[in-house]
Amino acid sequence: MYYFTNDYSEGAHPLIMQKLLETNMEQTDVYGSDQYCANAKALIKTACGREDADVHLFIGGTQTNFTIISAALRPFQGVYSSFLGHINTHEAGAIEHTGHKVLELPTADGKLTAHQIEENYLIYLNDPKREHWVQPKMVYISHPSEVGTLYTKKELEELSAACKKYGLYLFLDGARLGYGLTSPGTDLTIKDIARLCDVFYIGGTKCGALFGEAAVILNPALKPDFISIMKQSGAVLAKGRLLGLQFQTLFTDNLYETICRHGINMAMLLKKAFEEKGLPVVAESFTNQQFPILTEKMYETLTKKYGIGSWEVFDNGTRAVRFCTSWATSEEQVNNLINDLKKM
Numbered sequence: 001m002y003y004f005t006n007d008y009s010e011g012a013h014p015l016i017m018q019k020l021l022e023t024n025m026e027q028t029d030v031y032g033s034d035q036y037c038a039n040a041k042a043l044i045k046t047a048c049g050r051e052d053a054d055v056h057l058f059i060g061g062t063q064t065n066f067t068i069i070s071a072a073l074r075p076f077q078g079v080y081s082s083f084l085g086h087i088n089t090h091e092a093g094a095i096e097h098t099g100h101k102v103l104e105l106p107t108a109d110g111k112l113t114a115h116q117i118e119e120n121y122l123i124y125l126n127d128p129k130r131e132h133w134v135q136p137k138m139v140y141i142s143h144p145s146e147v148g149t150l151y152t153k154k155e156l157e158e159l160s161a162a163c164k165k166y167g168l169y170l171f172l173d174g175a176r177l178g179y180g181l182t183s184p185g186t187d188l189t190i191k192d193i194a195r196l197c198d199v200f201y202i203g204g205t206k207c208g209a210l211f212g213e214a215a216v217i218l219n220p221a222l223k224p225d226f227i228s229i230m231k232q233s234g235a236v237l238a239k240g241r242l243l244g245l246q247f248q249t250l251f252t253d254n255l256y257e258t259i260c261r262h263g264i265n266m267a268m269l270l271k272k273a274f275e276e277k278g279l280p281v282v283a284e285s286f287t288n289q290q291f292p293i294l295t296e297k298m299y300e301t302l303t304k305k306y307g308i309g310s311w312e313v314f315d316n317g318t319r320a321v322r323f324c325t326s327w328a329t330s331e332e333q334v335n336n337l338i339n340d341l342k343k344m
Contacts, residue, residue, distance in 0.1 A: 002333045003307030007176070007288060007326035012210035013259055016249050020210075020242070028241045032057060037244030043251035044202065044214055048194035054217040056230060057243035061175045062091045063235050064201050064213045069138065070098035071229040072169050072199070072222055077137035079171075080117060082107045084146045086173060101134045109283050110145030114158035121166050139163055142173040143188070144180045148285025153187050160196040169219065172200035176288065178207035178260030178327075184268070185286030194218060202247075208259045208327045209246045259327035263288040266325040266334050273338040282311065282320045290323045298344055306337060 003009050011017065028034035041055040058064040065087050069079055078101035081088045087095050088102045095102050105116055117139055124130055139159065143151050151159075163170040172193060174180070177200075181190060193200055198219035204212035217223055230236050237243055250256040267288045274281065274292040282291035291311060294302070299319050302308060309322035325334070 001305065001307060002330075002336070004323045004325065004329075004337070005307045005309045007179075007206045007263065007324050010326070010328040012246070013208040013249075013255070013327065015255065016209060016246050019245050019249050023241075023245060026241075030238050030240060031236055032240030032244065034241040034244060036241045036248050040214070040244045040247035040251065043248060044216065047190055047251060048216060049191040050194045050216075050218060052218070053194065054223045054226065056215045056217070056226060057237070057240065057247065058201070058213045058215060058230075058235055059211055059237055059243070060205060061086070061173070061201075061203065061213055062094055063233070064215055065091065065140075065173060066094040066098050067230055067233045067235050068171060068199055068201075068215060068222075069095055069100060069140070070233070071226055072171070073100050073137050074135075075099055076135055078103045078134040079138040079140050080105055080112065080120065080136055080168075081140045082110055082112055082142075082145070084110050085140055086142060086146060086175070087140055089146075102140075103134065103136055109149045110142070110147040111149055111151060111155070112139065112141055112159065113155070114162040117159065117162045117168070118166070121168070125166075136168065138169040138171055140171050140173065142175070143193070144176050144183070144285070144287040144289065147283040147291055148287040148289035149283050150180055150183060150186050150287065151188060153192055156188060156192065156196050163198075169198040169222070170196070172197045174201050175203035175213070176206050177201075177203050178256050179263055179267075179288040182257055182261040182264050183286045184264070198222060202256075204246060204250060206326070207256065208250060210242075212243045212246050214247050260288075263326045263329060266329040266331065267323075269331075269334050269338065270323055270325065273341055277341060277344075288325045290325075291320055292323070293318050293320045295319075301344065302337075302340065305340065 080103045083104040199217045202214040279292040311320040313319050
């Protein structure tokens, strides 16, 4: 059995494991005050082109999301999200548990638009009794989205402008950011994201690290006391150097981009095979997540040899599934899957 269910089934890139082993018996300062964390943050600031950024290292994505959102919002405020957004569907109500409401919005492709944000915010703003509502204060987006789609530079610029116009924070979830940045379908760079967002994070867990996410805070209003909020949220790792060393390694010699591009290359082989088979898709994706629609017979046959994620079952006897590649996906296994697909 080979698993295409997610992009974090393996451990970490060998270079990271090597560095962890080499430095295992070193004594360093704790709680992220070590030199490895300092080096990692400096490398990330350089990559973003923003020396004014505050960089904070987290253990996982859900922890990063609820800490950032709860730090940014006052008790009566909420956050706009696609109804498919990770904070709305896969975090067990973590945002609501912090006392903030996820204000879900419909979307056909997993993305929010500037027009959609403006339209919904004006409904709130023009209500004479709006003080009884949850006040929208943040827009949460994922890049890539939960169905593998990507924001263009123009779309992100428009979203950013709409957020600035109405005083909303723009927060980009980058759990799979490496696969977005290396996709053949993108015109967006990490410097563009740092220019247009108030806060975003760089995913490590799904992009070659053993664990870890790097939050990048650009808006000065979100910086004060953030470490205290992290600590209160249980988000400060005592052995912080384990995070710092991993991100230092990922952002040295373009390792992050190199290994994520491999994941994209594997996904594009699958994408081509699905197209040649004439399979419809949930959304056009040029990232490491592919969502073809299979017949039930095809699904049952493939799941005997491969782990794949069931996404949605339709009344006509078909099923949308997710095939997820990663930095560690074997070309041999991809070719095996393609050959099995051709036999159907």
